[in-house]
Amino acid sequence: MSARPIVMSTISGRPTRLVDPVPDEVDFRDLADTLARIRRFGGAARKEVSVAQHSLIAADCAPDILRPWVLLHDAHEWRMTDIPTPVVKALSAIADEEFEKAGYESGYILRSAIKSMKWRHDCAIHAAARLPMPTPEQRVMIKRADFIALATERRDFCDRQHFRWEAEIEAATPLRRPQRLMSSEEAADRLYDEFRHWLPRFVELRRSA
Template sequence: MQTLRGRMIDMVDPTPAEVDFRELADTLSTVNRYCGAALKPVSVALHTIIAFEAARDEVKPLVLLHDAHEARIGDITTPTKLALCEIAGMYPGGRVLMQQVLYEIARRHDRAIHTAAGLPLPTSAQHDEIKRADIIALRTERRDFLSPCAKAWAPDIEAAAPLRKVYRLRAAFDIADELYALFRAYLPALANASIGA
């Protein structure tokens, strides 16, 4: 796949050498969540910033990367993933295979991105903390950017309290700059490079 700046990425076997964090921030600032079905565009970069602000200190660096693979594979919404698995389930072994494929493509890109950042992949306990911040961010975005919905969302989302801060629409380049600044401050490989510069 061609990246924003014209480099090629191996989508099946990505490597840390293919990761450019400035490019990731810029790309994530233009990838919209909710399939674009929001009153105002909610980019993956803005979502990452909101989740970062909701996260406990010990997982903040990991939260910055929790959706970074979406710069390569897009934001496949949860309802879309569920629909794909349901349709795949109409074929023998299809549901399990679809779940494995969706998990594996994200994991491969996560592995390359985390290695480039100087971070290990999250532990199970860290994953739970990241999920907590992710859900708080989703709940906050729903309040600030989405139309009211007559149907309740998943129980864990309904139970989450949004952040007090109200988020407003901002230019994509401003969001990209903020996310990249967080990358430089919190990702070990970038923070160490900044110290040596």
């Protein structure tokens, strides 16, 4: 007898599988609406910028040919929420300590599990979008756009920081134009409009109409 799947409700009440996600359960309207309600920086920004707006800012930091992938680069947070990088590092450090107490060598399993869950959901979302997973070269460019967006958000939405962040973030040059904070509703609508314009799934639907 198979174990019952671990499921989580979407914003519209639909169930989605968390361990083995499938493309048929991906709803891009739900995805945009949810990302617009998830706050960046673990909610520790003076202005409550959303993951949806971050995705839009990051997309503006990349060439159009890369835009579909950048729009989806944090889409897994639809199911996993935004776990700030320092929190992942802290959890990994605590896991290392706990594993050592139990007689194991390393707590890398936690980091691996988070990475694997992101990958599984990314694969399902990209399949639903009819978009191949990014190549290693594309991943480098996506990460660059992500850092530029992060540097821009730190300048425009956060208080002055009293410590230096990771070197890649400090080295990133923010967008020249200051960003205006969007409401959750505006960010959701704009992100969904971008999905419909750029993702192959919707392009194919327009062509067949």
